[in-house]
Amino acid sequence: MKRFWPRRRRHTDSAGATAQSGLATRYWETHDEEVQSARLGAMARRLPAFTGAALKIAWQASRRDTAAALGLNLAAGFFTAFGLLATTGVLESLFAAGPTAQRVLAALPALAMVAGATALRAGLLAGASWAQERLKPQVERLAEKRLFHLTTEVELTAFDDEEFHNAMQRARDNGVPDSATVVEMTVNVLTGAIGVAAAAVTLGLLHPVLLPLLLVTAVPDGWAALRTAQMRYLAFRRVSTARRRKYLLSDLMAERLPAAEVRAFTLREFLLGEYDRVAETEQRVELDVARQRTGTRVAGNVLSGLALAAVYVALGALLSFGVIALAVAGTAVLAIRAGQSSLANLVQSVNRLYEAGLYFGDYLAFCELARSRIAPASGSAAPSGFAEIVADRVTFRYPGSDTPALHEVSVTIRRGEVVALVGENGSGKTTLAKLLAGLYTPDSGVIRWDGTDLAGIAGDALREKISVIAQDHTRWPLTARQNVTLGRPVDPGRLAEATAAAGADEVVRKLAHGYDTLLDRRFHHGQDLSGGQWQRIAIARAFYRDAELMIFDEPSSALDARAEHALFERIRQHADGRTVVLITHRLSSVRHADRVYVLESGRVAEEGTHTELMLADGQYAQLYRLQANAYLDRSPA
Ligand SMILES: Nc1ncnc2c1ncn2[C@@H]1O[C@H](COP(=O)(O)OP(=O)(O)OP(=O)(O)O)[C@@H](O)[C@H]1O
Numbered sequence: 001m002k003r004f005w006p007r008r009r010r011h012t013d014s015a016g017a018t019a020q021s022g023l024a025t026r027y028w029e030t031h032d033e034e035v036q037s038a039r040l041g042a043m044a045r046r047l048p049a050f051t052g053a054a055l056k057i058a059w060q061a062s063r064r065d066t067a068a069a070l071g072l073n074l075a076a077g078f079f080t081a082f083g084l085l086a087t088t089g090v091l092e093s094l095f096a097a098g099p100t101a102q103r104v105l106a107a108l109p110a111l112a113m114v115a116g117a118t119a120l121r122a123g124l125l126a127g128a129s130w131a132q133e134r135l136k137p138q139v140e141r142l143a144e145k146r147l148f149h150l151t152t153e154v155e156l157t158a159f160d161d162e163e164f165h166n167a168m169q170r171a172r173d174n175g176v177p178d179s180a181t182v183v184e185m186t187v188n189v190l191t192g193a194i195g196v197a198a199a200a201v202t203l204g205l206l207h208p209v210l211l212p213l214l215l216v217t218a219v220p221d222g223w224a225a226l227r228t229a230q231m232r233y234l235a236f237r238r239v240s241t242a243r244r245r246k247y248l249l250s251d252l253m254a255e256r257l258p259a260a261e262v263r264a265f266t267l268r269e270f271l272l273g274e275y276d277r278v279a280e281t282e283q284r285v286e287l288d289v290a291r292q293r294t295g296t297r298v299a300g301n302v303l304s305g306l307a308l309a310a311v312y313v314a315l316g317a318l319l320s321f322g323v324i325a326l327a328v329a330g331t332a333v334l335a336i337r338a339g340q341s342s343l344a345n346l347v348q349s350v351n352r353l354y355e356a357g358l359y360f361g362d363y364l365a366f367c368e369l370a371r372s373r374i375a376p377a378s379g380s381a382a383p384s385g386f387a388e389i390v391a392d393r394v395t396f397r398y399p400g401s402d403t404p405a406l407h408e409v410s411v412t413i414r415r416g417e418v419v420a421l422v423g424e425n426g427s428g429k430t431t432l433a434k435l436l437a438g439l440y441t442p443d444s445g446v447i448r449w450d451g452t453d454l455a456g457i458a459g460d461a462l463r464e465k466i467s468v469i470a471q472d473h474t475r476w477p478l479t480a481r482q483n484v485t486l487g488r489p490v491d492p493g494r495l496a497e498a499t500a501a502a503g504a505d506e507v508v509r510k511l512a513h514g515y516d517t518l519l520d521r522r523f524h525h526g527q528d529l530s531g532g533q534w535q536r537i538a539i540a541r542a543f544y545r546d547a548e549l550m551i552f553d554e555p556s557s558a559l560d561a562r563a564e565h566a567l568f569e570r571i572r573q574h575a576d577g578r579t580v581v582l583i584t585h586r587l588s589s590v591r592h593a594d595r596v597y598v599l600e601s602g603r604v605a606e607e608g609t610h611t612e613l614m615l616a617d618g619q620y621a622q623l624y625r626l627q628a629n630a631y632l633d634r635s636p637a
Contacts, residue, residue, distance in 0.1 A: 050357040053364055054139070054182035061138035065131045069187045072128035076121045077194025080342075083117035084202040084335050086110050091327040125191075132187055136180040143179035143363065147171060150370035156439050157399050158373040167366040169244050174236065175363025178356040185353035192349050195342025202335040206328045209318065213311045214339045220307055221344070224300020225351030228293040233358040235289040239282045246282065249275045256522060311336065375441065375459060383457075385465075385548055386449040389413040389436065389579070394445035396435060405431040407602045408445065412595075413549075418571065418580040420590035422620065423599035429583045430471075432599065433551050436581060438462040467545035471554035471583075473538040475529075477520035480508050484540045494544060501570050502540035503563055507533045531558035539567065551581045556589065564589065587624045596620065 058066045089110030094103050151168065158164045196214070203210040252258050253271050262268060315336075319329045391411045397404040406428045413419045413436075421429040434440045435447060438454050447454045454462060476483050484495060484504070495515070499505045511517035511527060519537075520526040529537065535558045542550050552571070556564040568589050571580055582593065590596050591610045598606040598613070598620045606618050613620040 046361060047354060047357050050182060050360050050364065051186050051353070054179055054357075054360060055186060057142055057179060058135055058139050058183040061142045062135060065135040065138070066183075068131035069128055069135055070190065072124045072131065073187060073191040074194060076124040076128060077191070077198050079117045079121040079124065080195055080338065081198035081201050083114050083121065084198060084331065084338060085205065086113040086117060087334055088206065088327060088331040090114060091330045095325075095327045095330070128187070128191070132184055135183060139183050140176060140180040144176045146367065147176060147363070150367060150374070154370050154373040155375050155441070156434070158370070160399050164369065164373065166240055166244065167362070167369050169247075170237075170240055170359070170362040171366035173243075174359035175366065178359040179363060181356035182353060182360045185349045185356055188349035189346060189353055192342050192346025196339055196346055199335045199339025199342060203332060203339070206332055206335070207318075207324050209323065210315075210332050210335075213314055214336060214343075217304065217307045217311055217336075217340060218343050218347070220300050220303030221347040222350065224296050224303075225347045226354055227296045227300075229351050229355035229358070231289050231292050231296070233355055235285050236359070239285050242278050242281045246275065246278045249278065308340070383449050383452050385415070386579075387415050389447070389449055389549070391432070391436065391442075391447045392445055394432075394435060394442040394447060396431060396440060396442050398431075403602075404443070405602050406435070406442075409599070409602070409604055410445075411597050411604065411607075413579055413581060414594075415579055417594040418582060418592070420593035420596045421581065421583045421599060422585070422587060422590060422596060422623075423605070427599040428602040429599055430553055431602075433468070433553055433581060433583055436549070437466050437468045437551055439468075465548045466551065467542040467547040467549075468551045469538050469542045469553065469555055471557055473534075475519065475534055477522070477526075478518070479515065480511055480517050480519055480537065481515035483519055483537050484544050486541055486544075488545065494546070498544035499537075499540045501543045502536050503566055503570070504533075504536040504540040507536055532560060532563065535559055536563070547578070549579045549581065551583075553583045554585070555582070556584065556586065568592070587620070587627050 055066070087110075090107045093107035093110060096103055096106070154164075196218075200211055200214055203214055249271060252262065252267075253275070262271065315329060315332060318324050319326065324332065389412070391409060393408045393410055394406055395404050395408055396406040409428070409432060411419070411421075411432070421432060423429055431440070435442055438447075438457070438459060441455055449457075476486065478486075481490065481495065484499060485491075496505070499508055507529065508514055508517075513525070518526040519529060521528045535555065539552070539555055542552065550571075555571075556567055559567060564586070571582070582590065584590060593610065595607065595609060596613055597604050598618070600619065606613055606616065606620050608616065610624075614624065
């Protein structure tokens with residue numbers, strides 16, 4: 001089947017066939033070499049860059065909320081340290097000699113300071129967390145919007161590239177949501193770090209020897225957290241192709257479009273089997289990771305417990321040797337506990353930051369990759385029109401393909417002409433049309449509008465002047481009106497004219513809500529159309545676009561005979577000075593074309609008018625007679 005738009009890369013070996021043939025690795029099981037070589041240290045070194053990039057997005061999403069989240073947390077940290085130091089005053093007063101009532105009274109001012117600092121800290125943290133909550137959706141939205149800016153701008157060939165798809169999937173699935181997590185965790189890391197710093201400063205002020213004790217407790221937790229994050233990320237990378245395959249299979253089993261064929265071909269068992277095979281790979285990896293992560297976490301907890309025990313033993317020794325006073329030891333215990341809780345938050349946040357950072361790194365990498373796949377912006381504006389479009393010895397090869405789809409093809413299209421491209425399946429007609437439409441750039445040779453090389457014209461400026469109707473055109477899940485006007489301002493007069501010219505007016509008339517009918521059955525009041533009705537709507541779209549050059553790729557394949565005849569009449573009338581490139585297998589429709597190009601294996605085999613080609617008695621004449629005789633029910637001459 002002809003497809004004008006990007007197709008999913010087809011894998012020659014189906015998963016099932018490969019599994020049955022017993023080959024070692026199925027394509028969706030392949031491990032990325034980079035995954036194998038990813039090392040904790042190397043990945044951790046990239047974190048500051050990811051954090052910086054995420055904060056930049058946060059700043060662009062909302063300066064106020066970013067500044068509030070960072071500033072309020074910083075201020076809260078200050079009050080944590082202040083509260084802890086004030087606690088020493090409380091304890092000193094309480095542990096001093098004298099009657100209890102007098103000691104409590106003496107402790108009151110310090111106690112008031114502790115209470116004030118705690119209340120202020122709570123208020124600041126509440127404000128900070130509100131700012132953080134506000135920031136999340138804004139960051140995610142901006143990151144996602146940037147992603148779609150790129151996916152809609154990259155050159156079309158990117159969609160024929162598996163690595164691009166994998167990278168895009170990773171960026172969409174985890175990269176975008178994790179952009180917000182990176183920002184959130186960066187702020188949390190900052191909060192945790194400030195908390196730890198407050199405890200450390202307090203301990204340092206109490207007695208310098210207490211400081212290293214806090215750090216001892218940090219190491220095991222930190223190690224375990226980073227290691228488990230890395231394990232999960234590596235697993236995610238390993239199953240990313242399998243997951244893409246699984247999504248594809250779930251679409252086949254749970255979407256409306258393939259539902260009829262799944263039943264008609266009794267594909268249920270086959271698809272469920274495929275799904276099981278892919279899902280099993282994913283599950284195996286995930287179970288492995290769960291086991292490894294649990295082991296690492298337990299090891300981390302044991303080490304951390306031992307470290308804490310060592311800290312308390314050291315504190316006891318310092319107290320018994322008289323290095324520190326009882327009030328100081330009391331505050332030290334509080335500071336260590338506060339520090340530990342901040343540390344736990346810090347480790348947890350670093351863990352999540354590290355993990356989210358890796359996914360966000362994928363997002364950044366995809367953005368980089370996508371940018372490299374955007375055709376360089378060119379200065380030249382598209383010409384306002386043309387007298388002649390010339391493709392001069394154009395060669396084009398699809399990425400990853402050994403043979404060129406087009407080989408030194410030359411065609412000429414003059415203003416106002418109807419030029420037909422015919423030829424057998426796979427001969428290169430659609431590819432040539434894509435090149436003429438500026439969707440692909442030739443590997444060699446040029447396409448010129450008069451003297452201007454298309455390669456030097458900004459893509460969108462050119463496409464504005466061309467309308468393309470593909471055989472497998474998109475059935476846009478929009479209203480009938482939007483399906484025709486599609487992105488252009490609505491002009492009721494032109495809308496009526498275009499739909500009438502395409503024979504789509506009677507389609508719209510029969511719709512329950514006319515032009516306002518939603519053409520998607522999956523939604524309330526949505527309605528579907530027949531193949532031919534959809535084709536008429538698509539043709540109306542081409543007419544409405546009112547472009548200099550109209551490319552119709554198999555426009556009549558789903559039309560009934562009467563509609564087809566009328567369409568070609570209309571194309572001739574409506575074209576009215578505009579230029580039409582027509583791809584069709586129905587040679588009766590090209591009889592009146594101004595010129596016909598016959599393509600064969602990516603080359604122009606014949607060219608001329610219908611009469612000239614019939615006189616030449618080549619491939620065109622043969623095919624024409626074959627079709628004509630089939631109608632007349634006699635064997636070909
Ligand atoms: N996206 C793609 N990636 C790789 N090869 C492709 C791609 N699209 C088409 N091809 C190959 O390029 C060649 C020309 O394909 P094209 O679609 O232009 O043929 P066509 O003449 O329009 O065929 P049909 O009459 O069947 O629609 C074929 O060999 C086809 O397999």
